[in-house]
Amino acid sequence: MFSVTVRDRFMIAHSFRGEMFGPAQALHGATYVVDCEFRRPELDANGLVVDIAAASDLLAEVVGAFNMRNLDELPEFEGQNTTTEFMAQAVHARIAARVAEGALGGGNAGLAGLKVTLAESDVAWAAFDGPLPASGA
Amino acid sequence: MFSVTVRDRFMIAHSFRGEMFGPAQALHGATYVVDCEFRRPELDANGLVVDIAAASDLLAEVVGAFNMRNLDELPEFEGQNTTTEFMAQAVHARIAARVAEGALGGGNAGLAGLKVTLAESDVAWAAFDGPLPASGA
Amino acid sequence: MFSVTVRDRFMIAHSFRGEMFGPAQALHGATYVVDCEFRRPELDANGLVVDIAAASDLLAEVVGAFNMRNLDELPEFEGQNTTTEFMAQAVHARIAARVAEGALGGGNAGLAGLKVTLAESDVAWAAFDGPLPASGA
Amino acid sequence: MFSVTVRDRFMIAHSFRGEMFGPAQALHGATYVVDCEFRRPELDANGLVVDIAAASDLLAEVVGAFNMRNLDELPEFEGQNTTTEFMAQAVHARIAARVAEGALGGGNAGLAGLKVTLAESDVAWAAFDGPLPASGA
Amino acid sequence: MFSVTVRDRFMIAHSFRGEMFGPAQALHGATYVVDCEFRRPELDANGLVVDIAAASDLLAEVVGAFNMRNLDELPEFEGQNTTTEFMAQAVHARIAARVAEGALGGGNAGLAGLKVTLAESDVAWAAFDGPLPASGA
Amino acid sequence: MFSVTVRDRFMIAHSFRGEMFGPAQALHGATYVVDCEFRRPELDANGLVVDIAAASDLLAEVVGAFNMRNLDELPEFEGQNTTTEFMAQAVHARIAARVAEGALGGGNAGLAGLKVTLAESDVAWAAFDGPLPASGA
Numbered sequence: 001m002f003s004v005t006v007r008d009r010f011m012i013a014h015s016f017r018g019e020m021f022g023p024a025q026a027l028h029g030a031t032y033v034v035d036c037e038f039r040r041p042e043l044d045a046n047g048l049v050v051d052i053a054a055a056s057d058l059l060a061e062v063v064g065a066f067n068m069r070n071l072d073e074l075p076e077f078e079g080q081n082t083t084t085e086f087m088a089q090a091v092h093a094r095i096a097a098r099v100a101e102g103a104l105g106g107g108n109a110g111l112a113g114l115k116v117t118l119a120e121s122d123v124a125w126a127a128f129d130g131p132l133p134a135s136g137a
Numbered sequence: 138m139f140s141v142t143v144r145d146r147f148m149i150a151h152s153f154r155g156e157m158f159g160p161a162q163a164l165h166g167a168t169y170v171v172d173c174e175f176r177r178p179e180l181d182a183n184g185l186v187v188d189i190a191a192a193s194d195l196l197a198e199v200v201g202a203f204n205m206r207n208l209d210e211l212p213e214f215e216g217q218n219t220t221t222e223f224m225a226q227a228v229h230a231r232i233a234a235r236v237a238e239g240a241l242g243g244g245n246a247g248l249a250g251l252k253v254t255l256a257e258s259d260v261a262w263a264a265f266d267g268p269l270p271a272s273g274a
Numbered sequence: 275m276f277s278v279t280v281r282d283r284f285m286i287a288h289s290f291r292g293e294m295f296g297p298a299q300a301l302h303g304a305t306y307v308v309d310c311e312f313r314r315p316e317l318d319a320n321g322l323v324v325d326i327a328a329a330s331d332l333l334a335e336v337v338g339a340f341n342m343r344n345l346d347e348l349p350e351f352e353g354q355n356t357t358t359e360f361m362a363q364a365v366h367a368r369i370a371a372r373v374a375e376g377a378l379g380g381g382n383a384g385l386a387g388l389k390v391t392l393a394e395s396d397v398a399w400a401a402f403d404g405p406l407p408a409s410g411a
Numbered sequence: 412m413f414s415v416t417v418r419d420r421f422m423i424a425h426s427f428r429g430e431m432f433g434p435a436q437a438l439h440g441a442t443y444v445v446d447c448e449f450r451r452p453e454l455d456a457n458g459l460v461v462d463i464a465a466a467s468d469l470l471a472e473v474v475g476a477f478n479m480r481n482l483d484e485l486p487e488f489e490g491q492n493t494t495t496e497f498m499a500q501a502v503h504a505r506i507a508a509r510v511a512e513g514a515l516g517g518g519n520a521g522l523a524g525l526k527v528t529l530a531e532s533d534v535a536w537a538a539f540d541g542p543l544p545a546s547g548a
Numbered sequence: 549m550f551s552v553t554v555r556d557r558f559m560i561a562h563s564f565r566g567e568m569f570g571p572a573q574a575l576h577g578a579t580y581v582v583d584c585e586f587r588r589p590e591l592d593a594n595g596l597v598v599d600i601a602a603a604s605d606l607l608a609e610v611v612g613a614f615n616m617r618n619l620d621e622l623p624e625f626e627g628q629n630t631t632t633e634f635m636a637q638a639v640h641a642r643i644a645a646r647v648a649e650g651a652l653g654g655g656n657a658g659l660a661g662l663k664v665t666l667a668e669s670d671v672a673w674a675a676f677d678g679p680l681p682a683s684g685a
Numbered sequence: 686m687f688s689v690t691v692r693d694r695f696m697i698a699h700s701f702r703g704e705m706f707g708p709a710q711a712l713h714g715a716t717y718v719v720d721c722e723f724r725r726p727e728l729d730a731n732g733l734v735v736d737i738a739a740a741s742d743l744l745a746e747v748v749g750a751f752n753m754r755n756l757d758e759l760p761e762f763e764g765q766n767t768t769t770e771f772m773a774q775a776v777h778a779r780i781a782a783r784v785a786e787g788a789l790g791g792g793n794a795g796l797a798g799l800k801v802t803l804a805e806s807d808v809a810w811a812a813f814d815g816p817l818p819a820s821g822a
Binding site for chain 5: 290292294295296354355356357358359360362363394396397398399400401402403404
């Protein structure tokens with residue numbers, strides 16, 4: 001299996017609900033360093049899993065929508081704890097949807113899987129890894 | 138699949154038996170930077186794989202028992218070469234046992250897998266990856 | 275010149291005032307990975323610049339006071355843009371004051387300088403570097 | 412599953428063919444930081460996946476053959492775009508062949524898999540992961 | 549003293565002249581990860597050394613002119629060995645000139661020094677550190 | 686000022702004397718990742734601070750003498766606490782002496798300063814920085 005990974009980052013505020021979160025129930029924030037891994041069983045005719053420039057642009061587009069935001073105020077996350085692992089899945093879903101729309105060229109273009117890792121610090125990170133469903137494009 | 142990883146570290150002395158180890162047959166030591174990855178197919182009701190603070194505390198407890206020790210003197214490792222890969226499994230086993238005891242709350246709490254990586258330097262590391270068996274809790 | 279550096283981290287929310295800040299005028303947040311470098315021209319009788327465990331504890335105490343907070347709500351930062359470079363100085367001042375109080379043992383204990391670096395991401399960081407004034411202790 | 416990973420690096424020039432590569436069609440270059448992960452389901456009698464020193468030597472041998480070269484001029488890559496993902500597979504194939512020849516001792520010596528990751532920068536990397544076929548040695 | 553550092557990267561081909569360079573006399577290449585540190589004795593009225601977004605844009609502009617190039621073909625480097633340390637100074641000079649032109653706002657805007665570090669790999673890097681001369685702007 | 690830095694590593698056992706060291710009074714160990722920075726005000730005729738390959742070889746030679754050793758047993762460290770900061774100076778002294786002997790070519794070859802940093806973990810490191818005295822060579 002081949003993979004290509006690109007890195008970007010975004011900075012947000014949020015708070016968590018639930019006693020178990022202790023001090024994280026207060027409004028605080030995080031920088032998330034995001035690694036987005038695209039997987040493909042075979043290289044394409046150009047010798048690529050995905051064009052790194054196109055993958056970087058797509059990742060920047062997706063995390064740019066969250067950057068400098070208070071996640072507590074985003075309607076799509078209402079009632080959710082926007083934990084690091086939850087946000088990994090949120091980024092994964094948005095990348096996958098854009099790939100299905102052809103953002104990286106022609107449907108899923110042979111891509112088989114996607115892993116999104118969000119590092120909240122140098123000592124803690126979370127990831128969501130799942131298939132890229134075939135698209136009709 | 139979701140994952141959450143936390144990082145800690147411990148510093149030990151040890152020596153290896155076997156001619157193939159060359160100079161590492163002498164007493165020497167290492168800093169191990171430990172990454173402990175917990176996996177769970179679904180998030181819990183709080184949006185978590187595992188509480189990062191609880192996971193960090195558990196990792197600190199487990200590696201704290203080895204920190205500042207000469208592994209050659211620990212009865213549980215008698216007759217063993219405490220290689221980096223062996224120690225990855227040793228940390229894995231201790232974390233898994235504590236998880237089964239409910240150290241992270243309620244049995245295995247839905248956790249499916251655990252990967253423990255020990256970096257012995259910036260250019261060499263080892264890991265052990267295995268399931269977290271269901272517990273009765 | 276000798277130095278010892280210890281690392282910790284804290285997670286905050288804040289917002290900036292001033293049109294030049296663009297989207298950072300909105301409430302957002304950051305993880306700051308903090309490197310605290312203590313400098314001393316000569317080692318002490320134990321062969322130390324500073325006890326690493328004591329230095330780590332002091333850094334944890336100082337950044338713990340900011341962790342999981344909305345900096346916009348802290349009275350000591352009222353009317354200030356809590357930029358990364360400003361916060362580097364804020365951490366520096368608090369460490370220096372605690373050192374002067376003897377937090378690392380006996381006055382400044384020979385320490386000559388202190389540099390505090392705050393990384394807001396993998397691609398941007400800021401620092402404040404200044405002397406540790408002699409204390410009367 | 413156990414794994415051991417060793418790191419090395421090589422520096423090359425190359426160019427790509429195809430309009431989609433844009434400015435990368437021109438002759439340029441890269442430093443590749445290479446992580447080579449060996450996997451083994453059980454440790455050997457010495458408590459090893461693979462001897463780290465032997466693995467490091469093997470990796471150095473393989474990437475040394477590419478270091479300080481213009482990949483456009485190597486006959487084995489004629490007509491190929493030597494993308495990061497392609498080169499990950501190229502390193503994988505050469506390591507696997509040398510392992511099969513007994514470079515790490517006795518056939519594949521129980522090794523089950525191999526992952527080769529090439530980082531072309533701090534924000535982009537590619538990998539090839541595949542089995543190590545059993546050898547007759 | 550305050551500082552702010554931003555990171556970017558560029559990928560080039562080049563060759564060196566002189567027997568001492570051994571295999572590096574052949575055409576090869578490198579990825580340079582560039583850290584650009586701006587220093588200022590006092591923060592400005594906004595609490596800044598320099599606007600991180602503006603500094604990142606300036607660094608991207610300067611290193612973008614070298615990215616995906618064969619340095620052997622650039623007229624400004626004719627007859628020069630474009631070593632890592634030489635390129636650190638080349639980036640420094642170009643950043644300094646643009647700062648003097650007001651690229652970061654109003655002359656040098658209080659900036660006192662600039663350090664440019666180019667990492668050619670995970671185990672080797674070079675830097676040039678020098679003052680930012682006052683400009684007439 | 687120009688600088689070139691090369692990285693290597695060594696693994697040792699040792700113990701400390703003095704109640705303040707707490708558990709570190711017991712025999713334990715460390716991996717030290719070593720960064721060795723050479724400084725020179727002007728580049729030489731080849732465009733170099735120092736030949737990176739020669740500097741890497743020299744660093745490997747010096748730290749190789751400590752690698753896989755119990756520092757408590759080395760006569761040159763008798764009665765010394767081989768703390769991270771002490772070892773930074775020990776490496777510095779040995780590099781400086783070899784440079785003075787011409788290990789990097791012709792006396793100090795214009796080198797003005799040397800900084801040696803030893804990281805004992807991902808969260809703690811120490812350094813010694815001092816001039817390279819002119820040699821008669």
